Amino acid sequence: MTTVVTSGVFSSTSPAISPVNGVGTDYIQWGSAGSQSGYQFRGAAADVQLDGTEFVVGTFVHRNKPTNVSPSQFDVQLTINVMFEDGSTTDLGFSFHHNETPNSTGTSPADDDLVDLQTFVHPQPVTIDGKQYRAVLSGFKRNGQIVRRFRSPEGGINFAEVVCLFTLEEPDVVISGLRYQGTGAGQADEYVEILNKGGGPQDLTGWKVEAKPTGRSFPFPPGTVIQPGQRYRVYTNENHPEYGGFSFGSANEVWRDQGGIARLVADDGFVVDQSPYLDKGFNKTGTP
Numbered sequence: 001m002t003t004v005v006t007s008g009v010f011s012s013t014s015p016a017i018s019p020v021n022g023v024g025t026d027y028i029q030w031g032s033a034g035s036q037s038g039y040q041f042r043g044a045a046a047d048v049q050l051d052g053t054e055f056v057v058g059t060f061v062h063r064n065k066p067t068n069v070s071p072s073q074f075d076v077q078l079t080i081n082v083m084f085e086d087g088s089t090t091d092l093g094f095s096f097h098h099n100e101t102p103n104s105t106g107t108s109p110a111d112d113d114l115v116d117l118q119t120f121v122h123p124q125p126v127t128i129d130g131k132q133y134r135a136v137l138s139g140f141k142r143n144g145q146i147v148r149r150f151r152s153p154e155g156g157i158n159f160a161e162v163v164c165l166f167t168l169e170e171p172d173v174v175i176s177g178l179r180y181q182g183t184g185a186g187q188a189d190e191y192v193e194i195l196n197k198g199g200g201p202q203d204l205t206g207w208k209v210e211a212k213p214t215g216r217s218f219p220f221p222p223g224t225v226i227q228p229g230q231r232y233r234v235y236t237n238e239n240h241p242e243y244g245g246f247s248f249g250s251a252n253e254v255w256r257d258q259g260g261i262a263r264l265v266a267d268d269g270f271v272v273d274q275s276p277y278l279d280k281g282f283n284k285t286g287t288p
Contacts (some may be wrong), residue, residue, distance in 0.1 A: 019032065
């Protein structure tokens with residue numbers, strides 16, 4: 001474990017936008033005077049595990065006012081300075097894609113500005129205590145969920161924690177979440193979530209997730225690749241493209257409410273990870 005303190009500046013936009021000010025500071029703004037939108041980055045202090053464990057690297061703030069800027073879609077580069085407890089520092093560069101949607105007084109999600117993460121892995125390795133690691137930006141954490149797209153309602157000051165991790169070069173895919181109690185008939189919104197907390201991509205061809213003891217299994221389609229910091233979800237009977245668009249396609253529950261085990265199985269049959277819940281998936285005799 002190591003302790004870090006972070007700060008950040010918005011170094012540039014691509015393409016260049018007009019009007020804009022605050023480039024080179026922690027608060028970049030665009031649009032006409034008196035009605036400027038902008039991003040702010042607030043650094044943090046955190047104890048960091050160097051094993052792919054996620055931590056909050058800072059807070060992202062979008063002060064969203066009705067404004068006009070040209071062009072309406074652009075990338076904003078953020079440089080995060082990380083200071084370690086031994087006094088050494090490193091700079092991490094990431095990019096956000098901003099969509100300044102048409103201004104409206106409505107309350108529909110279509111009125112929200114959209115912020116997408118463009119880069120997830122800092123291109124150069126980071127050396128910590130003589131070992132090299134990859135810095136991966138996992139996403140925006142809001143209401144306990146980590147997402148790659150930040151929806152920012154018009155006319156508000158909207159916040160999200162920015163989640164990062166330090167990991168080794170190789171892929172490391174784990175079960176990162178399980179919603180075993182859905183809502184409605186068939187509990188279609190149940191899901192199992194997997195995360196690549198490693199520093200390299202993993203081909204999931206031949207891999208599958210299994211639900212014990214219901215016996216349901218979902219094989220990932222050939223050619224499916226999960227990138228560093230990326231999350232995939234397999235829903236019971238819903239389709240969510242932002243999480244890969246995977247579904248068991250089942251009209252009945254996959255994860256029994258009384259307990260069970262989620263398993264991630266590689267193409268050679270090796271159980272890569274498993275996640276028991278509630279009664280841990282065992283019956284009274286202790287058999288899974």
